[in-house]
Amino acid sequence: MNNNGITAPRGFLASGVACGLKNNKGKDLAMVVSENLAVAAGIFTTNVVKGHSLLWTKNKIKNGHARAIVINSGCANACLGARGDKDAQDMALYASSLIGCEPDNVMLGSTGVIGFPLDMDKIKKGIKSAFDSLSSQGGARAAEAIMTTDTFPKETSKTIEIDDKTITLGGMCKGSGMIHPNMATMICLITTDAAISQEMLDKALRSVAEKSFNRVSVDGDTSVCDQLVIMANGQGGNTPIISEGSDYEAFVSALLDVSVSLSKMLAKDGEGATKLIEIQVKGCKDIESAHLILNAIAKSPLVKTAFFGQDANWGRIFTAAGYSGADFDPDSVDIYLGDLMVCNNGIGLNFDEEKALEILKKDEIIVTLDFKSGQVNDRIWTCDLSYDYVKINGSYRS
Amino acid sequence: MNNNGITAPRGFLASGVACGLKNNKGKDLAMVVSENLAVAAGIFTTNVVKGHSLLWTKNKIKNGHARAIVINSGCANACLGARGDKDAQDMALYASSLIGCEPDNVMLGSTGVIGFPLDMDKIKKGIKSAFDSLSSQGGARAAEAIMTTDTFPKETSKTIEIDDKTITLGGMCKGSGMIHPNMATMICLITTDAAISQEMLDKALRSVAEKSFNRVSVDGDTSVCDQLVIMANGQGGNTPIISEGSDYEAFVSALLDVSVSLSKMLAKDGEGATKLIEIQVKGCKDIESAHLILNAIAKSPLVKTAFFGQDANWGRIFTAAGYSGADFDPDSVDIYLGDLMVCNNGIGLNFDEEKALEILKKDEIIVTLDFKSGQVNDRIWTCDLSYDYVKINGSYRS
Numbered sequence: 001m002n003n004n005g006i007t008a009p010r011g012f013l014a015s016g017v018a019c020g021l022k023n024n025k026g027k028d029l030a031m032v033v034s035e036n037l038a039v040a041a042g043i044f045t046t047n048v049v050k051g052h053s054l055l056w057t058k059n060k061i062k063n064g065h066a067r068a069i070v071i072n073s074g075c076a077n078a079c080l081g082a083r084g085d086k087d088a089q090d091m092a093l094y095a096s097s098l099i100g101c102e103p104d105n106v107m108l109g110s111t112g113v114i115g116f117p118l119d120m121d122k123i124k125k126g127i128k129s130a131f132d133s134l135s136s137q138g139g140a141r142a143a144e145a146i147m148t149t150d151t152f153p154k155e156t157s158k159t160i161e162i163d164d165k166t167i168t169l170g171g172m173c174k175g176s177g178m179i180h181p182n183m184a185t186m187i188c189l190i191t192t193d194a195a196i197s198q199e200m201l202d203k204a205l206r207s208v209a210e211k212s213f214n215r216v217s218v219d220g221d222t223s224v225c226d227q228l229v230i231m232a233n234g235q236g237g238n239t240p241i242i243s244e245g246s247d248y249e250a251f252v253s254a255l256l257d258v259s260v261s262l263s264k265m266l267a268k269d270g271e272g273a274t275k276l277i278e279i280q281v282k283g284c285k286d287i288e289s290a291h292l293i294l295n296a297i298a299k300s301p302l303v304k305t306a307f308f309g310q311d312a313n314w315g316r317i318f319t320a321a322g323y324s325g326a327d328f329d330p331d332s333v334d335i336y337l338g339d340l341m342v343c344n345n346g347i348g349l350n351f352d353e354e355k356a357l358e359i360l361k362k363d364e365i366i367v368t369l370d371f372k373s374g375q376v377n378d379r380i381w382t383c384d385l386s387y388d389y390v391k392i393n394g395s396y397r398s
Numbered sequence: 399m400n401n402n403g404i405t406a407p408r409g410f411l412a413s414g415v416a417c418g419l420k421n422n423k424g425k426d427l428a429m430v431v432s433e434n435l436a437v438a439a440g441i442f443t444t445n446v447v448k449g450h451s452l453l454w455t456k457n458k459i460k461n462g463h464a465r466a467i468v469i470n471s472g473c474a475n476a477c478l479g480a481r482g483d484k485d486a487q488d489m490a491l492y493a494s495s496l497i498g499c500e501p502d503n504v505m506l507g508s509t510g511v512i513g514f515p516l517d518m519d520k521i522k523k524g525i526k527s528a529f530d531s532l533s534s535q536g537g538a539r540a541a542e543a544i545m546t547t548d549t550f551p552k553e554t555s556k557t558i559e560i561d562d563k564t565i566t567l568g569g570m571c572k573g574s575g576m577i578h579p580n581m582a583t584m585i586c587l588i589t590t591d592a593a594i595s596q597e598m599l600d601k602a603l604r605s606v607a608e609k610s611f612n613r614v615s616v617d618g619d620t621s622v623c624d625q626l627v628i629m630a631n632g633q634g635g636n637t638p639i640i641s642e643g644s645d646y647e648a649f650v651s652a653l654l655d656v657s658v659s660l661s662k663m664l665a666k667d668g669e670g671a672t673k674l675i676e677i678q679v680k681g682c683k684d685i686e687s688a689h690l691i692l693n694a695i696a697k698s699p700l701v702k703t704a705f706f707g708q709d710a711n712w713g714r715i716f717t718a719a720g721y722s723g724a725d726f727d728p729d730s731v732d733i734y735l736g737d738l739m740v741c742n743n744g745i746g747l748n749f750d751e752e753k754a755l756e757i758l759k760k761d762e763i764i765v766t767l768d769f770k771s772g773q774v775n776d777r778i779w780t781c782d783l784s785y786d787y788v789k790i791n792g793s794y795r796s
Contacts, residue, residue: 049720049728049744079713081729081745114713115746301699301783302791309792315477315512322447330447331479346447347479348513385699387785393700394707 005139005155008170009193011035011235014138016145019126021074021112021119027145029126032189033068033099033134038231040066040107041202043209045226052084053077053110054227056092060104064198066231067101070127071109071146071187073174078114087118094124098131109187109227111148111174143172146187149392150174154265160254162247163238167194171258173228175266186213186266188228190258194251195234196241204252205230212259216267217298217382230255267381268364272388275307276364278381285374289326293369294380296324304385307365312356314342321369328371336368403537403553406568407591409433409633412536414543417524419472419510419517425543427524430587431466431497431532436629438464438505439600441607443624450482451475451508452625454490458502462596464629465499467587468525469507469544471572476512485516492522496529507585507625509546509572541570544585547790548572552663558652560645561636565592569656571626573664584611584664586626588656592649593632594639602650603628610657614665615696615780628653665779666762670786674762675705676779683772687724691767692778694722702783705763710754712740719767726769734766 007014014032021028042061044054053072060066070091077084088108096103110118133141143153157170173188196204205228213228234240241247268276279297284290297303300320306313314335322330335343338359342351359365405412412430419426440459442452451470458464468489475482486506494501508516531539541551555568571586594602603626611626632638639645666674677695682688695701698718704711712733720728733741736757740749757763 047717047720048724048726049716076713079716079728079741079744079746081743113711114717115741301787305788305791308788311792313511315474318447318477319445319512322445326446328446330477343477343513345479346477348477385788387788389699390703390706390783390785390788393703394709 002140003137004157005143005172006032006170006189006191007136007139008157009168009191009235011193011233012191013134013136014142015130015133015135016138016141016143017126017129017133019129020122021072027141028072028074029123029130030071030142030145031068031095031127031130031134032142032191034231034233036233036235037065037067037105038233039064039196039198039201040229040231041198041205042227042229043205049079051076051078051110052080052088053091053108055085056088057107057109057227057229061107061229063104065105066107067105068095068099069107069109069189069229070095072118072123072126073111073146073148075110075112075116075118076114077110077118080115080117083117087120090120091123091127095127095131098128107229109146111146111187139170139172146172146174148174149271150269152269154262154269156258156261158254158258160250162194162250165236165238167236167238168192169254169258171262173262173266175269186226186228188213188262190230190255192230192232193234193236194232194241195236195238196232196251200241200243200248201230201232204248204255208252208255208259211256212263215380216263217295217380264381267383270383271392272386272390273383274386275384276381277307277383278364278366278379280366280368280377280379282368282370282377283372283374284376284378285371287376287378289328290376290378292324292326293321294378296320298380298382301385304382307360308384308386310357310360312337312342312353312360315348317367317369318343328373332372334370334372338366400538401535402555403541403570404430404568404587404589405534405537406555407566407589407633409591409631410589411532411534412540413528413531413533414536414539414541415524415527415531417520417527419470419520425539426470426472427521427528428469428540428543429466429493429525429528429532430540430589432629432631434631434633435463435465435503436631437462437594437596437599438627438629439596439603440625440627441603447477449474449476449508450478450486451489451506453483454486455505455507455625455627459505459627461502463503464505465503466493466497467505467507467627468493469585470516470521470524471509471544471546473508473510473514473516474512475508475516478513478515481515485518488518489521489525493525493529496526505627509544509585537568537570544570544572546572547669548667550667552660552667554656554659556652556655558648560592560648563634563636565634565636566590567592567652567656569660571660571664573667584624584626586611586660588628588653590628590630591632591634592630592639593634593636594630594649598639598641598646599628599630602646602653606650606654606657609654610661613778614661615693615778662779665781668781669790670784670788671781672784673705673782674779675781676762676764676777678764678766678775678777680766680768680775681770681772682774682776683769685774685776687726688774688776690722690724691719692776694718696778696780699783702780705758706782706784708755708758710735710740710751710758713746715765715767716741726771730770732768732770736764
């Protein structure tokens, strides 16, 4: 078993077990525990509708600390009224009684179908079994247990030197439909043994999310259970990071690497995806225009099906930019597929279709739009839209 | 041949011919001519990128009159720079020379792939052939010639009494991907023999579009060639409608019927669609919230694939409302599939799955969300998202 995820940093134990929530008998409950109380920060869905497990975490993380997180897949614990809140509380209470900590220091995550209650007998059995199998090598099992329609577990880690100490960050996340800027059916946990204040941890997380998780779109939907949480337990022994400066910058840079790596995995494993597509915009006049254009292109079903079909239909990309709500001069836009220019100053070129096909056949494609009207560059990661997306989502509940 | 479309009103001639723009040898050029100069009004795409044929029409219609319209399918005449403008002008010049009218009174429409120039030899041959075959029974052939991925021609007509005269309205349109509020890959022509001032015709068209064509969403994309134009030639002989009042109201009501009928055909024939879905919202606190919620639900791929799969996954509908940007109290929302309540005050009900399946198996499904927080009701028409949508759009250019 690799140890390349959330148990890579010192002092974190994890496990992933099957407790029967998933019809396919797969792993469906993950537990991650820090040996000591960790500093914690989180970012949560902007959806008006919020899952009960997510609401628990969102409320409890306000105290700035956490010991553990319990995440189940197979059921979202959402839209269930008082019962959903009670079940979330019971999950945290039971886990805390085993771990020996305050219930308020147990975070939760639930992902899966909305509107069906958690089977609390299964959940409690699962929590017990997960607790009994906690291991400093358990990251990969936890990453597997939080998967829903993901086709591969998503984990990564990175090691840096801060203050002459080796500091490690590890992360795991799950997608893979309902992914769109501002989070979306994503649950992500990042662990680190860095010593850092809650204020700086929160600041680092927010700045990094903007450039990574908030730049991923699978289908434009955002979910009621999306959360990104980070736990820092300080076991790395560095002088605590309590303000900006070179140590903070080094930490942010490593956190960005971990987050971008996970973000690209989310896009690449978008439901039914066969390709990772990076859309780059250059020369936009402001950041708002760049966002509008990136979001419109990344969520256009016409663009995404054309990529699936390896069809160099750049007109759809230009069209999506055009209806994005951003104001720009269409007569100054260049468009590239890979390094092949297909549109120059808003006019279609008679490009080499064979060269285009060669580019579009690849697993990873970069599309660039140059607006030549300002200094702002930005990017987003998305995927194509295939038959399998329809297949997966036409029968998700069954 | 039926005469249930644009040649149903008196004084309109039409034709549809194949001039070789479509690979499948199908009809691809339509011409519609009014015997006398008609009052005209139009609504055009909000896309920043605009097709050259559309720009011609948008500019020329400002004079308030038109004699004819020429529409080709198979090529969008878009993103071609000066050449695209020149080709549009040449189309109008050539058609006007045959019809014997001012070029400024010939409107144009082009729909198809972006970035490839019109084959003007074919276009001119087509215009000549269309002119030679103009007929007062030719509406159905014109409706066929403007189709792209449409699976059936879309036409309708309606007769009313105004001022003791029989007044007829006829319409044709094409979809069928890239359909979203604010128009989108739609080209629609409405004809009428009503006598009405340009000001009142324009007003009527705008008020009706808001409740019909702007309430259709197929895939959330909007195109560079969308236009809705209306020609009124006055041959019905009613006292001209020059102000609001009962005659105007009767005209608007008939125009709304024609427009809603065509709008529902657009949604029903969305690319790959197997079902027409009408989303209704009730009790919204304002019209902006209603729009945001309807648009988000209608363009959610997760909602649309669930309908394709006949899966009563109402959680996705609720989720889409939640991320729409509208502010509402999730704990007061009721959701119905047909007449079956599946969510009450934000809490999922243990509903009868067999009854739900019965409803979801139908060709036309009404979904209702009741927010119980205001007086605004609204609706939108959309369709499901199927394998065929991916198939059609994965290889549209080929």
